[in-house]
Amino acid sequence: MSIEQRENLDAILRQSAFPAGSDVHEQRRLLKVLLSAQPLPADVTVIAAELGGVPAAEITVDGVEPRHVVLYFHGGVYVMGDAFLAADLASQVGRRTDARAISVDYRLAPEHPYPAAVDDALAAYEALLLSGVAPSDIVFAGESAGGGLAIATLVNARDHGLPLPVAAFVMSPYADLTLAGTTMETRRAVDPLLSWEALQARVPDYTAGQDAALGLISPVFADLSGLPPLSIQAGSHEVLLDDAVRLARQAAIADVEVTLEIVPGVPHVFQAYHPILDEAAAALDRAGRFLSAHLAGAEHVSA
Template structure:
């Protein structure tokens, strides 16, 4: 437990300047300035392409093996990039000793739903073509990218593509109908968002499209056939029920699922590795989960 660290983080997040009237361009610039930490030492970062989109490839060096992790960044489908998430993705690389490709999928409002899902699917399809075995691949993502990871799996399943070994999602946004009880019960407790923030991201991404569509709201979809899932969330976030309901739906659809909720922590607290002990511990858990899933899948070949 690190109660003082959690209190300090909460205070820090609440003190961050808010700009509710910012343009999309201003919001993107602000997000990029806020999340500008590089990948950790020992992780090599290079430009790449995947599925017809730009990407960053993060490599742990040494004998990384054949496994690869497809990472989908957060940012409400509107802001963010592989660069803004290089530190978080790099911490996964450092722990898993696995090559990671972080996809620069198209953002809204210029490219609304389902453009991001199409990009995720194209990236996954290319990894399948490159890989000798689907179980050498895993997916990960945070926030909107977590929801996109699940949506990508649904789109791949519906096209008859083989599933990867596993997926790990941090504070996933998986219910764009915004009907989770935590959207109200965590108001004021969440130090980052209020409901109108989430509604604005949804407006940019969906426009007038159906928010209950399976690849828009995977928590409401049939998840049958998906690979093992690890879902992590903090208790102090508006999107808490997105994680809880996704896990419940996965379990009811016969998917192996592990849900971890850490008390007193905010949305995508894994960004705070090195500042909050539980962030590093959660990433350690994610690395172990992925290793075990890969090993189990390989044993069944």
């Protein structure tokens, strides 16, 4: 793995970091510019879809058997991003899992604060089940806020008595909107993208007066018992590192099968930089093997 690659990526991200104090509309515009610069692979098709009244992007890779589904939740601290901007990373997970990906275009704050995103995510999952896709053919995946939302949706689905998917994979989960993680401070200097101040500015947009420690807002505080196997990946150079560590700990305490991978020297959602970072492609490969193994195991059980 190349130290030079990591240093180059760090420099690129520091140059493209969002200006401190910029409003949500400017941040949305900048994120769109940043993510749109990466063209999708020629063998990836993205079409508009809908699940339970919730807009979505259906992402397929040529030659991939569409029976298995990755239900994908995009990042953007609950205020920016969309299902289509996440298509590249979602397609990378789908490609390695031999599955189609459906990226959920959940409503964003501040226009639609909590519980809009949580409600949309659950509605999309319930509609997927009602469409005839077996839970044994479904896995969840998500990055940053989408990683937190994926875990919250598992908890919410469990509490609503729905059958759960066979596994979930989350990248750099934003899982504590109280921002109490110790790495908010200890990783401040090495994180090229995020800071406590930048995150804190957006928290009220989503919580809108609700307690940020509610389990469906911050799943590090949720009861995770009964959840399917989880794979959690994070980089050592991110202020949200402690969110991943504490989420894995809560899962383990709840007797959930959990794998936590901390990749040294890489930033928040480092997997998004797979074209220029060897560690990113390798991490996605491991995630694909994890998800594929659980989908195959479910097939074996049901056969």
